[in-house]
Amino acid sequence: MSWQSGRRLLVLGGIRSGKSELAEQLVSDAAQVRYVATAAGSDDPDWRARVAAHRERRPAGWSIEEIGSDPHRLVTLLGEAKPDETLLVDDLGGWLTATLDAAGAWDENARAVDVEPLAAAVRDCPAAALVLVSPEVGLSVVAHTTAGRLFTDRIGEINRAVADACDAVAFVVAGQPTWVKGADPRGAGARTFAAGPVRTPAPAEPAAQVATPAPEPTESIVTDPGLLAWSETDTMLLPALDAAAPGTTTGMPTIAVGMSLPMPDEAASAAAGERLSTLDVAGAGFGALAPVVRFAAGTQGLPIPRPWQNVRLLLLHADHAGDVAAGESPATAARRLDDAERGEGTLALLAGAAGAAVQTVRCPGAVGAIEDADALSDAEVDAALRYGWELAESAVDAGTDLIVLGAGGAGADAAAAAVIAATANGEAAALLGRVVVPGGRIDDLAWMRRCGAVRDALHRVRSRSSDPRAVLAALGGADHAVATGVLLGAASRRTPVLLDGPVGVAAALVARDFGAQTRHWILLPDTGGHPAVRLGADVLGVTPVLDLKLGLGEGATALAALPMLRSALTLAATLPGA
Incomplete structure (x- = not known):
């Protein structure tokens, strides 16, 4: 793929904003793409035309799975994904509509959609890559109907939960994406906080060539000028972070002896170790590299860890x-x-x-x-x-x-x-x-x-x-x-x-x-x-x-x-x- 595998991305946008096109671009280089269509069928001619336009854009090699008639399958489908495939889910608004239709729950008091199982499925999805599309409707006026208010509230909750589970989130306006979490995974001018330049060197030249490879041009990022100076001494180049200063992470815990930090997933680590003995290799196995697989599984929380x-x-x-x-x-x-x-x-x-x-x-x-x-x-x-x-x-x-x-x-x-x-x-x-x-x-x-x-x-x-x-x-x-x-x-x-x-x-x-x-x-x-x-x-x-x-x-x-x-x-x- 053109971006790092193992990533989970959410693409948000309004109607005709270009969110689906961006999502399709993100997975365009993947070897195996499974397109998950969430919308239920409809007799409306305009809706059928929209669906047909989506279908025409998709490469012929993509596999298509339509879950509009069974929206509850989405969580199961995410959990059953293969480590070598890429999933594109388009979109969560269609999934919400199908879910509410299936439950007959278009009223103010219904809570037919449990957001947490979906967020957990996104977070734990074993696919090589997962891209989800969802509508952003919270910027409009408050709907005048009960059903409209219900949809707006529920899709907002879904977007927040899924965004929290994803590595990066893009918001598309008039065809222009803005990365509101993480950076553009395609490497196009992403801004990150840094104390010095962040460079991604070009791949090394073949061994037969002796010239030192030149790096691809990258943006040199300097410290946010809003941060406080470390001290008044000119040689103190590294800034101190103040909890109230722009650009800092609010809510950072006090660094003190006895801090409680997360632990890796021991169950995933053990499962990865057990699986190694079942792999079809000609020799005696992974040897000293087996602990690396167990380590990666525990830190990723996946029994089949992804390569970094x-x-x-x-x-x-x-x-x-x-x-x-x-x-x-x-x-x-x-x-x-x-x-x-x-x-x-x-x-x-x-x-x-x-x-x-x-x-x-x-x-x-x-x-x-x-x-x-x-x-x-x-x-x-x-x-x-x-x-x-x-x-x-x-x-x-x-x-x-x-x-x-x-x-x-x-x-x-x-x-x-x-x-x-x-x-x-x-x-x-x-x-x-x-x-x-x-x-x-x-x-x-x-x-x-x-x-x-x-x-x-x-x-x-x-x-x-x-x-x-x-x-x-x-x-x-x-x-x-x-x-x-x-x-x-x-x-x-x-x-x-x-x-x-x-x-x-x-x-x-x-x-x-x-x-x-x-x-x-x-x-x-x-x-x-x-x-x-x-x-x-x-x-x-x-x-x-x-x-x-x-x-x-x-x-x-x-x-x-x-x-x-x-x-x-x-x-x-x-x-x-x-």
Whole structure:
């Protein structure tokens, strides 16, 4: 298809607005489309002409299912959909009319339509894609008849419930769609909240060609100017979110120790695991990839999970002061960040091959060295946590079904090792990887300076190491606090996260102290051979999927592993049972 599979979309519009045409365009590239016609038959010539026009527009290869005479079948039909088919339901107004006709319920007191079963069926539909069309009649004057008022009220309730269950909602006026929830899945000028450019790199060139592929043009999105500045210091580029500020999510819960967050669906996970043993494969099975299928099933709430299609890498960047950055050049880190924003370099190649978008987030660097002073104030920690939460929510609202968490910047990994040491009772010397400088040389002196800095920082904060906010303030910095907020926000929206490197694992350990459920929403493709990542994974109870010891940095390892993880989900969703 031309848009990400596994999505649920609602298209609203008035009479002759073009809503059906938009819905048909959205599924035009799908291999298998089942068109669900909801309207009951009629002897009215004008109505028959409208139906005939709809039929003429549909491709001959689409299968048609008419349920006007049995409107209650819609909920069952959605639940029985196949994982490899696309459903187009046109429209919910016809379904409501047929339902009320069947019940003889055209009066003010009747409640013949139970909205929740329909919304639940939309939410849980296993189809590769689901598009629903519905009329928006609430903008007109109040109807003068009982039946008219009843229809207007009921279709409004239906639209609200179905919109809540869908990933994206379009409102079509005079043939022009406006996306009131999520973004245009066809990628046409969608606006999303972002701290830096969101780029979807072009697919990588074939291996025989050596030229670096150029990314497709994408819109560079900057922070909403209505947000409050983090502080008055010019170098503080990341904004703080205020509950009353424009563009923020109202109702965001207070981030505090002991938060209650959702858990994945254990029944769906178990069912997916049992189904794997029935699949018709020639070999011994999925091996280390079987937990990936169970993980995806639990996070999606589906016994047959869908392959992730709309993946976003959040690349957090901050430089850390002092000896934790020994052997690293801020200029080199800045160049790599610039490459990512231009769609060049390692991340662009891997993101293009994996079909993932890359969003950069420039976080303020630490003002002082953590061996001497805290990296952030308590207020700045709170602002960064909330900002990370908002980044996750924004990604999910734009249709992202998998977040990859990457990080870069001078000293970021060593500061993460300090956070891991504080939360997992590790030794600095055992958690800091070797320092490799340009040219492949091992810089032992830089490694010793890092060890000394982390040791002194841990000694300085030893009385506060049980407080996750204090750990972030004293050792982590803005990038670690934002990463923690991303994990909490993603868990709150039931969205899985691929971790990559020490910063992601350090954030997961801190996020666990705020809300223990967060660890059930994370997947670690590889430890990269990093000792701090190995310890953090052990404490979290997270088993790395692979053991390739890839240390590509900044989220690149997760992007390299992503096609293999997706392959497991594709096989699990499409292979027949033995």
